Amino acid sequence: MKKRTLFSALAIGCLVLSGCASKKDLENCQNENRQLTSEYQSAKETIAANNARIKSLEDQLAQAKASAAALQGSLDRSLNNADKNNVNISKLVDQINESNQYIRHLVEVKTKSDSLNMVLTNNLTRSLSREELKEVDVQVLKGVVYISLADNMLYKSGSYEVNERAEQTLSKIAKIIMDYRDYDVLIEGNTDNVPINTANEKMRNIRNNWDLSALRATSVALYLQEHFGVDPKRLTAGGRGEWNPLAGNDTELGKQRNRRTQIIITPKLDQFMDLIDKAPEE
Incomplete structure (x- = not known):
């Protein structure tokens, strides 16, 4: 009877140890699966x-x-x-x-x-950090690099002034601009279609969203010049107001996507003119 009891105890102990090992293996597999899924998604985006x-x-x-x-x-x-x-x-x-x-x-x-x-x-x-990538979108369209930044990460609430939070992100963009000196930079402000709040003292002298978008683009241009030494001759600032939406303004998400500032990096115009000069005559 004692031998049978001892054998049962040993069997139960083996099962417990086996269960612990299986759980640990399962957790390792799950972690590895999540890592592989992330790497696969990144590879898909690069391929696209x-x-x-x-x-x-x-x-x-x-x-x-x-x-x-x-x-x-x-x-x-x-x-x-x-x-x-x-x-x-x-x-x-x-x-x-x-x-x-x-x-x-x-x-x-x-x-x-x-x-x-x-x-x-x-x-x-x-x-860019993972947090920054949630609010910064980088695309290449027809040979031009578009960097789109959400307004809530760039400007103080109810203002066109650049906030302290934006400094780290703009410093990284400024480094790229400084490294590629043969490219010009267009800074373009965009808004949703909600009229500005003229009751806000900071907005009292701004007529409409077009004014606001232009002032915000100018603020970013000045920030790049004054804080990071970007040559102002390479910078152009402009506002498009509510007239260049990415999505409909009938939802809060659509309005949020439309409230953005784009930093557009493009080859200098004289490079294209040189290319045209080399074209064969008819």
Whole structure:
């Protein structure tokens, strides 16, 4: 009887130890699963951004190839009358060659621009904390980098003055702007469609949302200049009021999305003019 009791106790102890080990393994698996899920989501977002940039480049290449094919078709038709049009054919061949050179140059410039924008975006995104990423959206659209910041993280309540909370985030954006000196910066203010509160003393001299959006954009431009030494010649500040909404103003969430300030980083205009100067003459 004693032996049977001892055996039962040992069996129960083994089951308890086994249950503890299984619970710990389960917790480890759950933690590993959450980490893998997070890494998978991050990878999906990176792939989606890269696919968008590839699609844009493919569209430009398709247009360039279509132009080259049209010129090639003109050449083929001209060859049928070679005896009468030798001079024109020679000129057309030169145009095709110049067009092909321009296509290659355009692809090189586009590839370089996309690469720089990808590096710029990645550097900025990595420098932002998880909390900042909840209120800062970074996108690349048609070769231009858009940094959208929520108003409640930038400005004092009921004001267009930049608050202390925004300093850390703006310092990271300023570093990117300073690192990429060949890019211009447009700061664009946006609001919802709710009229401003003129009873607020700070808002008494502001006429409407358009005024408010322009003042907020100017405040950010001055902050970047005075606190971080960004060259004001590179900065342009403007307001779009309620006229450039991201969502409908019929919900609080939509209004919140529309109340934003965008910092738009774009290659300098003279770079595009240089590119146009290199285009072949018709």
